[in-house]
Amino acid sequence: MSREWILHVDLDQFIAAVEILRNPELRGKPVVVGGSGDPAQPRTVAATATYEAREHGVHSGMPLRTALRRCPEAVFLPSDPPAYEAASERVMAVLREFPVRVEVWGWDEAFVGAATDDPEALAAELQQAVRARTELSCSVGIGDNKHQAKLASAFAKPAGIYRLTGDNWAEVMNDRPTDALWGIGARISKRLAALGLHTVAQLAAADPADLAGHFGPTNGPWYRYLALGKGEAEVVTTPWVARGHSRETTFPHDLTDRAEITRHVTELAERVARDAVAEGRQVIRVSVKVRFAPFLTRTRQSKLPAPTTDAGALSAAAVSVLGRFDLDRPVRLLGVAVDYTMPDT
DNA sequence: TCTGGGGTCCTAGGACCC
DNA sequence: TCTGGGGTCCTAGGACCC
Numbered sequence: 278m279s280r281e282w283i284l285h286v287d288l289d290q291f292i293a294a295v296e297i298l299r300n301p302e303l304r305g306k307p308v309v310v311g312g313s314g315d316p317a318q319p320r321t322v323a324a325t326a327t328y329e330a331r332e333h334g335v336h337s338g339m340p341l342r343t344a345l346r347r348c349p350e351a352v353f354l355p356s357d358p359p360a361y362e363a364a365s366e367r368v369m370a371v372l373r374e375f376p377v378r379v380e381v382w383g384w385d386e387a388f389v390g391a392a393t394d395d396p397e398a399l400a401a402e403l404q405q406a407v408r409a410r411t412e413l414s415c416s417v418g419i420g421d422n423k424h425q426a427k428l429a430s431a432f433a434k435p436a437g438i439y440r441l442t443g444d445n446w447a448e449v450m451n452d453r454p455t456d457a458l459w460g461i462g463a464r465i466s467k468r469l470a471a472l473g474l475h476t477v478a479q480l481a482a483a484d485p486a487d488l489a490g491h492f493g494p495t496n497g498p499w500y501r502y503l504a505l506g507k508g509e510a511e512v513v514t515t516p517w518v519a520r521g522h523s524r525e526t527t528f529p530h531d532l533t534d535r536a537e538i539t540r541h542v543t544e545l546a547e548r549v550a551r552d553a554v555a556e557g558r559q560v561i562r563v564s565v566k567v568r569f570a571p572f573l574t575r576t577r578q579s580k581l582p583a584p585t586t587d588a589g590a591l592s593a594a595a596v597s598v599l600g601r602f603d604l605d606r607p608v609r610l611l612g613v614a615v616d617y618t619m620p621d622t
Numbered sequence: 623t624c625t626g627g628g629g630t631c632c633t634a635g636g637a638c639c640c
Numbered sequence: 641t642c643t644g645g646g647g648t649c650c651t652a653g654g655a656c657c658c
Contacts, residue, residue, distance in 0.1 A: 312626075324627095338623090344623095356627095384658080459656095460655095460657085461655095462657085492633095494632095496631095519629080520631090521629080523629075524627085525626085525628080526627090564651095564652095575652085576652065579651090610626090
């Protein structure tokens with residue numbers, strides 16, 4: 278008797294795997310990918326590191342200069358988003374050939390909805406097809422909903438299959454810390470711990486009204502739902518409509534000259550305008566982000582009088598918003614973000 | 623370890639209006 | 641008149657995720 282399952286397909290070491298596919302000599306070596314690939318460049322971090330590099334204490338998010346210190350023999354490669362995008366599309370195309378529903382969740386992940394009486398067999402077929410057609414390895418999690426399937430794929434790594442459902446949720450998850458849940462990070466986990474809620478089981482047993490008082494009417498009760506193993510179970514196959522778009526730059530060295538800062542904001546706004554035109558979207562709000570040295574981030578935003586994609590109008594708006602900052606400290610990052618008008622609203 | 627870039631969603635507070 | 645309450649819009653910031 279077949280029923281609905283949610284599978285989470287997670288490509289293993291995706292970025293590194295794509296790089297190794299292009300250059301097989303990298304296989305088995307410590308490889309670090311990030312930025313322009315120059316480990317001497319300050320303020321650049323690793324997007325990913327292979328297991329061989331991780332053995333030296335290198336991990337994603339680590340500054341490249343630190344990675345170089347820890348693993349001088351590592352191969353440093355520049356990040357190449359178009360290559361990852363192309364590889365990702367090949368994988369998603371393989372998944373779509375099955376009689377399933379596919380919801381793409383970033384470059385290296387997808388949720389798959391399927392009616393089957395043997396989800397493990399389907400998972401194995403997906404893995405084999407992806408490997409045969411793209412030479413990429415993936416892990417597959419099986420669940421009643423996206424939350425369970427997502428956690429399950431992490432337990433399946435590398436290249437495995439794992440089932441996490443209401444049947445084994447408590448047994449597998451109850452004693453884990455709250456940040457094991459998908460949607461609870463270090464900050465919330467710490468605040469929960471301060472309330473005496475350290476484990477998933479403790480959070481599941483907490484009073485929803487109490488949680489609402491501490492974390493808001495939506496978030497508080499939602500954290501408890503996560504701890505109970507609940508989650509979204511609908512696989513949406515229609516393409517995602519982006520809410521907005523942004524461009525930002527961290528400068529290798531701080532900016533102090535006002536004219537130079539204004540010039541960079543103008544350029545970022547023009548890039549965002551080109552992106553909006555390319556995506557065929559109208560802009561309704563413009564935000565400017567300034568990160569001051571050493572690491573203080575501030576944003577200012579402004580709703581436009583009317584939707585537009587005009588580069589001149591967007592840069593003028595961004596520069597006007599920039600004028601509301603006190604630029605009395607060195608600047609390490611500038612960003613321009615826009616919100617799009619949404620169809621049917 | 624001196625901390626990227628690109629997203630999404632939620633919350634809180636003030637303005638404004640009735 | 642010195643003062644209520646609700647609804648909505650806008651802004652700034654925080655948290656999370658890949």
